[in-house]
Amino acid sequence: MSDYSFCQNSEDEKQLTWKPIQKHVKLETVIGNVTEIASESPEGSVGNYIVMDCPDxxxxxxxxxxxxxxxxxxxxxxxxxxxxxxxxxxxxxxxxxxxxxxxxxxxxxxxxxxxxxxxxxxxxxxxxxxxxxxxxxxxxxxxxxxxxxxxxxxxxxxxxxxxxxxxxxxxxxxxxxxxxxxxxxxxxxxxx
Known part of the structure; x- marks a missing residue:
């Protein structure tokens, strides 16, 4: 038997989708910007994540x-x-x-x-x-x-x-x- 406390598989993408709340550019560079994004999880908790915003x-x-x-x-x-x-x-x-x-x-x-x-x-x-x-x-x-x-x-x-x-x-x-x-x-x- 598995010790996993959470096993879920669902077609409902709402259970996977985060909602960005706020963006803040932390550093501007020649190759792109380092951006901090505050996002709300599908369960309502908020976390901060770093993203590189670069041109294609x-x-x-x-x-x-x-x-x-x-x-x-x-x-x-x-x-x-x-x-x-x-x-x-x-x-x-x-x-x-x-x-x-x-x-x-x-x-x-x-x-x-x-x-x-x-x-x-x-x-x-x-x-x-x-x-x-x-x-x-x-x-x-x-x-x-x-x-x-x-x-x-x-x-x-x-x-x-x-x-x-x-x-x-x-x-x-x-x-x-x-x-x-x-x-x-x-x-x-x-x-x-």
Missing amino acids: WVIVIAEDKDEFLMVKQWRHGTQSLSIEFPGGVIDPGESSLEGALRELREETGCFPKTIVKLRELSPNPALFSNKVHFYYATELSQQGCQDLDEDEFLNYMRISKNEVLENMGKPPFIHGLMSSALLAYIQYKKNS
């Missing part, structure tokens, strides 16, 4: 024959280099598609003839308020050089799809959102 992000899986176009850059959180699909923050007033095209061009100098939105998801709904948008780009043409932001230092490279598929999740392919993007790509390819 975009990630572009750029495919050229049997290779992906990827970037290698330093990540301050892990203090290590990471190989990733091109991407970044969507600028104010920019659509996710415009952001995807801009980020691909800025980081690689390439432009796609075809680009398809795969999906969008929450990068970490417990801590972040934003969404990340995944795009799949093909028929790439080189239309210039990198045009990086002032604090952006990265190299772009072509890596075989097999190498990426075999190594995603292992150093230096450590960024969790890249695994999510790759899964969206695999699902798209399976269904197309």
Whole structure:
């Protein structure tokens, strides 16, 4: 017999839904704001929770024959280099598609003839308020050089799809959102 004092499964989402009461920005940063949210639980108790309010992000899986176009850059959180699909923050007033095209061009100098939105998801709904948008780009043409932001230092490279598929999740392919993007790509390819 279980020692659990509470076991419940219900279709009623009201039993799961919290009600935000008050928001207070604790810290403004260049990547987003740290916000404290006072929320009332379904049972009426109140708790304070920290959320990062960030702009939406975009990630572009750029495919050229049997290779992906990827970037290698330093990540301050892990203090290590990471190989990733091109991407970044969507600028104010920019659509996710415009952001995807801009980020691909800025980081690689390439432009796609075809680009398809795969999906969008929450990068970490417990801590972040934003969404990340995944795009799949093909028929790439080189239309210039990198045009990086002032604090952006990265190299772009072509890596075989097999190498990426075999190594995603292992150093230096450590960024969790890249695994999510790759899964969206695999699902798209399976269904197309």
